Amino acid sequence: MKAFVKTGSRPGEADVxxxxxxxxxxxEVLLRVAACGVCGSDVHAFRSDPGFEWIRTPVALGHEFSGTVEALGAGVERVASGDRVVAVAIQGCGRCELCIAGLTQLCPDRVAVGLSRDGGMAEYAVMPEEHLVPIPEGLDLTLAALCEPLAVAVRAVDVRARVEPRQRVVVSGPGPIGTLCALVARLRGAEVLLTGIGQDAEVRLPAAERAGIRAANLSEAPLEEHLRDAFGGPPDVWIESSGSVRALESALESVRAGGTVVVVGLYAEEMRFFPTAAVRRELSLLFSYSCNRQDYRAALELLAGGDLDLRPLISTYPLERAPEAVEAVAAGRTVKAVLVP
Ligand SMILES: [Zn+2]
Ligand SMILES: [Zn+2]
Structure with a gap:
């Protein structure tokens, strides 16, 4: 079979x-992969960026995939041949305190699909049955492949930020996670402003606008101006998904007193932080990491319910052109690239 494999630890050392x-x-079960999204972490792994030294090579990349059960290993009871499923991307041991509390993505012995075990950028993948989630009937398999990034957004918006109707919410960073956070927050009845900078003006901010999200290019006008135009005042909630320390500083300075900042981005540098100002404004600073099975279920329900149409965000590529898709994601030329074997 064909697979997009990170073959060694040097930058760009990967091939179909x-x-x-x-x-x-x-x-375990053998899945025939239907579609696999390209995630920012696939780009980091492809480039061997700092923080990704631990990945196992060779490894078939990809954790955002959907598929159909093709064959069963010994003792499999929960799924049957022909079932349509997605696999949880960060798989906990299922036995430790964190896993039992449902925080499987924080398990100290977690396995990262497509990084520490072979993933879904392939024609077939093998997954433990305990980490499979059934896809609701009628939901297209390509759309179902987007349920992992959507589940990350559901966790940030619903579980961590607990966004409520009429709240004013800024989302910084119009990549897939930021765009999905903005869409989920709007679905919850919030007023949403999605911010980006120069490089986002070409594809990502216009794509968000086409999806009905108010977007702001901070390279064109200062944040204060955009906030005044959009909300007439400071935001109640800020979800930082850009991974830029400057954006996180803006978030902490700009939310209203008593407001909430949720951090879902990953950062390449440290930041200086003077806590007194945040104390005096009683800010809530929360972090949101990946997602668990419950977030997957919620995301699949959203997709199946038809409230979110993610089709306009997708560009599909044949699996053979995986390196090109990864480059397009890295350069911000697409919101969500999806590989089809
Ligand atoms: Zn992902
Ligand atoms: Zn565990």
Whole structure:
């Protein structure tokens, strides 16, 4: 079968290769992959960026995939041949205190699909049955592949920020996660402003606007002006998904007293932070990491319910052109690239 494999630890050392179809062990199933999204973390892994030294090579990349159960390993009971499923991307051990509390994405022994075990940028993938989530009937498999980034947004907006109707919400960073956070917050009845900078003006901010999101280019006018135009005042909630320290500083300075900042981005540098100002304004500073099975379920329900149309955000590429898709994501030329084997 064909698979997009990170073959070594040097930057860009990855290729579409012919590899044997994997065999499911006890408790595992073989999935025929229908579609696999390209995530920012795939780009980091592809480039061997700092913070991604730990990935196992060779490894088939990709964790945002949907598929159909093709074969069962010994002892599999929960799924049957032909079932349509997605796999949870960060898989906890299922036994520790955190896993039992439902925080499987924080498990100290977690396995990251597509980084520490073979993922879904391939024609087939093997996954443990306990980490599969059924896809609701009638939901298109390509759209279902987007449920992981949507689940990350659901966690940030619903579980962490607990966004409510009529709240004024800024989302910084119009990548896939930021755009999805903006869409979920709007679905919850919030007033939403999605901010980006120069490089986002070409594809990502216009795509968000086409999806009905108010977008602001901070390279054109200062933040204060955009906030005044959009809300007439400071935001109640700020979701930082750009991974820029400057954006996080803006968030902490700009939310109203008593407001909430939720951080979902990942950062390449440290930041200086003077807590007294935040104390005196009684800010809530929260962090949101990945997602768990419950967030997947919520995301799949949103997709199946038809309240969110993510089709305009997708560009599909054949699996053979995976390197090109990764480059397009890295350059911000697409909101969401999806590989189809
Ligand atoms: Zn992802
Ligand atoms: Zn665990």
């Amino acid at each position: 290769e012919d590899v044997p179809v994997p065999e499911p062990g006890p408790g």
